[in-house]
Amino acid sequence: MARRARRRAATGSEVGRARTRLVVNADDLGLHPALDAGIFRAHREGIVTSATVLVSGPSAREAVPEARKRGLALGVHLAFCTRLPPAAPASHVPTMAPEGRLRGSWADFARAWLTGQVRREELELELAAQVRRARELGAEVDHLDGHQHLHLLPGVRPLVEALALREGLPLRWPDRLPRMSWLRAPGPAVKTSLLSLLARSAPGPLPGVRRVSAGGIFEAGQLTESALLSLLESLPPGDFELGCHPGEGRPHVPEDPAWTYGWQSELDALTSPRVRARLEQLGVELTTYGALEAAPSPAVASAT
Numbered sequence: 001m002a003r004r005a006r007r008r009a010a011t012g013s014e015v016g017r018a019r020t021r022l023v024v025n026a027d028d029l030g031l032h033p034a035l036d037a038g039i040f041r042a043h044r045e046g047i048v049t050s051a052t053v054l055v056s057g058p059s060a061r062e063a064v065p066e067a068r069k070r071g072l073a074l075g076v077h078l079a080f081c082t083r084l085p086p087a088a089p090a091s092h093v094p095t096m097a098p099e100g101r102l103r104g105s106w107a108d109f110a111r112a113w114l115t116g117q118v119r120r121e122e123l124e125l126e127l128a129a130q131v132r133r134a135r136e137l138g139a140e141v142d143h144l145d146g147h148q149h150l151h152l153l154p155g156v157r158p159l160v161e162a163l164a165l166r167e168g169l170p171l172r173w174p175d176r177l178p179r180m181s182w183l184r185a186p187g188p189a190v191k192t193s194l195l196s197l198l199a200r201s202a203p204g205p206l207p208g209v210r211r212v213s214a215g216g217i218f219e220a221g222q223l224t225e226s227a228l229l230s231l232l233e234s235l236p237p238g239d240f241e242l243g244c245h246p247g248e249g250r251p252h253v254p255e256d257p258a259w260t261y262g263w264q265s266e267l268d269a270l271t272s273p274r275v276r277a278r279l280e281q282l283g284v285e286l287t288t289y290g291a292l293e294a295a296p297s298p299a300v301a302s303a304t
Contacts (some may be wrong), residue, residue: 021285021292023212023241024270025050025172027077027147029067030060031253038247038267043072046271047279048246050288052077052145055133056084058255064137073288075143075169076134078127078160080150081109083255087129093122104256106148113153123156127163143212143289145172145243152198161206170289172241173211175199212292214241221245221261225269229278239292246270 026039029051036059042048051067052075053060067074083104086097095118096102103109112118134141144164146152151160152174164171174195205211215231223231223244231242247263269275279286 019283019285020235020237021239021287022235022279023050023239023287023289023292024048024244025052025075025145025241026244026246027052027145028057028245029053029074029077030055030057030063031082031255032057032247032251033059033062034249034251035245035247035253035263036063036066038263040066040070040072041248042244042246042267042270043070046246046267047276047286048244048270049073049286050075050142050241052143053134053137053139054079054082054084054147055130055137056087061137064134064139068138068140073142073290074134074139075145075289076131076139076141077145077147078130078151079147080123080156081106081148086126087133088122088126093126095119096122096126106150109150110153113156120155120159124159124163127160131163131167140290141167141169142293143170143172145214149174149195152195152202154198157198157202158206161209164209165206170210170212170293171205172214172243173199174214174243175211176213176215210293212239212241212289214243221263221266223266223269224262225272225275228269228272228275232275232278232282232284235282235284241289244270 024047026042026048028035029039030036030053039048039051043051050073053064054077056079064074079102081103083101085101086093090097090100103112131141131144144160144167146160151157151171161171176196220243244266245261245263246267247261248267249264250260251263253259
């Protein structure tokens with residue numbers, strides 16, 4: 001009897017160590033009122049636990065206080081592109097913000113950075129200014145990630161990790177391995193596989209910097225209910241982030257007029273009762289970056 005009791009106790013301990021904790025983070029808060037409304041609804045009625053703010057976005061000044069009032073955890077969505085004004089004075093970052101705005105697309109920035117057209121010191125100045133602006137707007141910043149995941153670029157990564165170290169903040173790390181299902185959409189598959197390669201081939205983090213494994217990159221803009229359920233089924237034990245992009249309707253985003261994500265379909269998926277029920281069945285614990293840092297998990301794995 002005593003032996004069986006000890007065995008049951010040991011098994012219970014192992015189950016406790018093998019839990020899965022998930023941050024569901026909505027990107028692009030502050031970029032457009034319709035996106036903000038979708039994020040707030042996905043938090044109020046769905047599974048979103050966190051958001052990252054584009055601090056120079058047109059609606060950021062209103063969105064950050066509203067997020068705090070609603071108890072929505074906030075990180076900073078470090079911006080390198082999307083025609084946003086810089087957080088630093090434009091005259092101080094002319095190679096980051098030609099003509100007073102960040103470059104139009106992720107490809108424009110990547111090309112400029114990799115060909116030496118952007119000064120390293122200007123990038124450092126701008127990223128630090130964005131974190132400072134978030135706090136000035138009222139955010140209690142709990143993590144960092146990169147708009148379009150450009151923090152993974154060679155040369156950019158160490159600057160962002162140095163910023164994370166100085167600020168004492170964890171960092172999104174989109175290292176999810178490619179899946180066979182990605183072959184149905186070759187374009188997103190190529191980009192996502194490249195990001196995964198950059199994340200997995202990077203040297204280890206700076207001592208004191210925590211990278212949190214993240215998924216949902218391939219599904220960005222097309223995170224339907226079925227895609228979301230599939231992602232949840234694939235989660236192993238450990239701590240993870242699921243990135244998402246909810247919004248209401250089909251807004252026109254002036255900073256990126258060609259941008260046509262399925263914001264409403266993502267909102268529908270994130271507020272689906274089926275998704276909530278499956279999370280409970282799987283025993284996945286919804287959480288925030290701040291909670292992860294306050295109580296680190298003894299079992300941390302990489303998403304596959």
